[in-house]
Amino acid sequence: MPLWQIIPSLLTISFVVTTLLGFHQANALVRIVYRVSAIWMGVLSFTFFASVVCWFIYVPLTLLDLRADPRLIVVVVFGLAFFACVCGLVNAAWIRVTRITVKLPNLQEAWRGRSAALVTDLHLGNVRDHPFTRRVVARLQRLQPDVVFISGDMFDGTKADLDWLVAPWSKLSVPRGTYFVTGNHEEFTNRNKFLDAIGKTGIRVLNNEKVEVDGLQIVGVHDGEAGEPQTLRAVLQSTQLDDRRPSILVAHQPSNLAIAAEAGISLQLSGHTHGGQIWPWSWVAALVHGRFNYGLNRLGALQVFTSSGVGTWGMPMRLGTKAEIVLLRFEAAEEEER
Template sequence: MVFVLVAVAVVALLAGVHRYVWRRLVGDTTAPGSALRGAGTVAAFVLPSLSFGAMVSGRAGAPFWLQQVLAWPGFLWLAVLMYLTLALLAGEAVRPVLRRVLDRRDRAAAERRTRSGEGAGTQAGTEPLTGARNRNGALVPSGAPARAPQAPEPDGAAEPQPWRRTAAASSLALPSRRLFVARAVGGAAAVAGLGTVGYGTYGVLRGPRVRRVTVPLAKLPRSAHGYRIAVVSDVHLGPILGRAHTRRIVDTVNRTRPDLIAVVGDLVDGSVADLGTAAEPLAGLRAPDGSYFVTGNHEYFSGAAQWIDHVRELGLRPLENARVELGGFDLAGVNDIAGESEGQGPDFVRALGDRDRGRASVLLAHQPVVIHDAVEHGVDLQLSGHTHGGQLWPGNLLAGLANPTVAGLERYGDTQLYVSRGAGAWGPPVRVGAESDITVVELASRQA
């Protein structure tokens, strides 16, 4: 019942947002019956339908080719809709200001015309008049045709005052002014929204940037000082990001020459059958101490057991609630909490319970929320992802409500937590205010 109510609320919200965007970008800027209005109205129905199809096709088991067809326009429209709406809402504050500016401009122009007309009349009245007089005794300038006498104006029928002419002109100009304001604000909002999404898409397709962070560990021996771990999270291979994206990530990681590579979950959004070939470049990862993998929540939407077997075949070592002792520290990994639905959730006792706490320890865990379990078990450093840094501003504000740390390095008691923004994107292949990254974490010994 709760799910149905939430679904109804979401559908109602999206319908309202689409109605608002249509009104501001189409209804207010085009003429009824015009081709542009017809095209805009069709788009207002087709685009959300594509978005709905993109979101449900994977879960509904649609053929992968159909998922790919729907994904690009459907997911991109969600991002465009978001930033169009934000830009249009900002434009609501601009509309009255722009109208007032236009009103003042028109009044000033009318006053200038009025003053110009009065000056011309005064100048003409100062010139001497010569010529014959008409039957009423009025002097008629030479060369001017004689005019028949006119009856006096009745009371109340005097020449309209300048302010009346200005008001009439403004009244006639009002519809065109409203159209101008609507088109100016709508056009600016469209440029801002599309430009933002275009730049954010370029950032994702270009590939992640390398970040470098130094983390001092009190228990790390001098021999391990400067040890480098390449942290890769949230690759999200799927209908949009495929094999080429994996290759970019592998090349970027290998160029950093890490000692160890940690893939901390949400590698895929789909089955091994659909995405196995997209993940194959991971076999090219190179590090002296190897590559390790822990599950994220999306692996449990995509067949976690099959993916664990597949990444093992590619040369990565899955850490399923397990630990390995390296030269200078213990490396442990726990399953994602989404695995609890399958009886495969995180088990900190199994991964960390019997270890020597005199040794430094690094924990791989997809979600930052398990930091409190890490503190309880004496972990020195937890490496996580999951948040995407918010991915789409102002999504970082929402991510902050659900996660102790959205991105970067923070300390919780004696345990430090580093959260990567991730190397890919989920849903829209767009990032705004949260650039994708691969982080090289360099461990520092306080004894060095």
Template sequence: MKAWPALAILIIQGILFLAHWFVYFTWIAFWPSLAPAAGVDLRVVMLVLAFSFVVASLLSFRYSNFAVRFIYWLAAVWLGFLNFFFWTSLIVWLVWFALRLFHLAANPGAIRPLLASVFYAIASLAGIYGLFNARVIRIRRIAVQLPNLPASWRGRRAVFFSDLHLGPINGVRFCRRLVSMASGFRPDIVFLPGDLFDGTKGDLDHLLAPFQALAPPFGIFFSTGNHEEFTSPAHYIEAIRRAGIRVQANEQVLIDGLQIAGVLYHASTSPLRMKAAIDALRPSGSSFDRSQPGILLNHAPTRLPIVEQAGFSLQLSGHTHGGQFIPFTWITRSIFGPFTSGLHRFGTLQVYTSTGAGTWGPPMRVGSAPEIVLLTFE
């Protein structure tokens, strides 16, 4: 294993270990009965859980079978609950200190367990809600006006969905469900801006098989996301092409007067690489035509000044998941601002960032919702 991935795994594992220790410490402090009765057992359980997600992830990169998928699902679900339990532990301690500071805890022995029970019950309900909410896919209907749009494109529809994360949790049934929903709109074209796969091992052709039932007149277009580029993206790209999906790897195509381009995720990770990728775009040997509308598939809602300067009318992105669940919904918005989700303008450029159809890690959504976007060109 290379040094950087190994270091990243160690850092993640260290963070998870500390989070589990803090939750365990809080539980013992607020529910003292756990210490003598089940303290040792609880320590063992928490230790196993602390390593569960990293171990399950490593297994999923090497193996693809029911046992590994089930272990990964359990570990991912627990990781989601751990998130809520960790932040709840912080809140419980803050509330407890406030009660003691203002002398509001008349009977500490009775209040501590009650206080913890109320807050952890809320956290548990949030996790359960998140599990169900992540499976309810919303339909977003958006009308977009593109300058100089040919009359032949007016009224035509595109289906756009990102971040399926096909893998141990979101399998072929999930893909079939999305394709069925998309087919129901009878789209003229389909856009997939990245993270089609979770980056784990699996039968890629089997996972993509449902796309064979989706045959829009102008095709299906894909650009890579970070999860396709964790390792060499070649085998993902080959599988995607075998499924009849056109991969826009720093290239573009002209369809009936509408320019459609896509950049590799790696290209968007620095301004210099992004500019070089866009400068190299060539449809049929000619340079980008500013007099014609252009759509760019760029996995992350980044490098907007470069994209606008190049003359694109619309960028379609994903990546953010809308933060997926609290508190990352707030953290993500602090990073990407209004471009975390929805349709927004950056000068003359319109940017739609999808919250994505799938999930990564915990199969939960709290504060965000999965979506498929139906675009109507005007």
């Protein structure tokens, strides 16, 4: 069998093997092979759909008895597919800032005009590591938000030097604190090791609890509990929310939203979906999560903002989505009625 036929198969198998090995071993070889094979998986995705497009072009032209050079079709379509791969790699590495204004009912004067940064889905591990964290923190320092919320998947869940991966966070100074809850990737194994590493940086871990900052109620629920409807309801009830003041729920996934709405939460901040990360999986994500796949949406009085995240999972590419830090500016809902 020619080498060009063997390499693609080896890379595909390598992605699966290094994904599994990554939970047990942390070394340069695993990281390098994982990164190369993860890029290959992105190439495989685009070239698979390119081959489908080639047939959709060639077959109708043949049935209509129109002359078509199959080689030209393949060169053009696969050329576009490889161009999309390059664009996807560049786009995933390009961190942008999404600015949005959120109007909250009964917002205290102290919070009017203040800003909060939402950072989610860094997926630190075999692809994104210490330098990536440093870039994210540097961007936050330039934005100077009043508070930072990290809604899970700080880590990819693989074995790594966790303290080194998150060390740059210790240099971030935010007036009203930085708050974290776990995502599903921190829940793959015992989450305590991840929480310990994050806690060493000075980030406040919200362990299914409420804190109050200048009158604003901030509730954080870990993904393991937020994914269970009865547990989430019990946690929110235990916080004894004051419905006369606004509240923010930090939870990784935009799920069980009816329970958050029932509890009187004003705003939920989530990630997880990546917006689908690359086309056409963005369509799949939209089917699964509906309108809560990305952006600011409502369920009754509850507002939900879902970020596409700043990192990537698996293939380090984005197409049709963006790597983002979200900067929310708070205003009082009453201002809209005047």
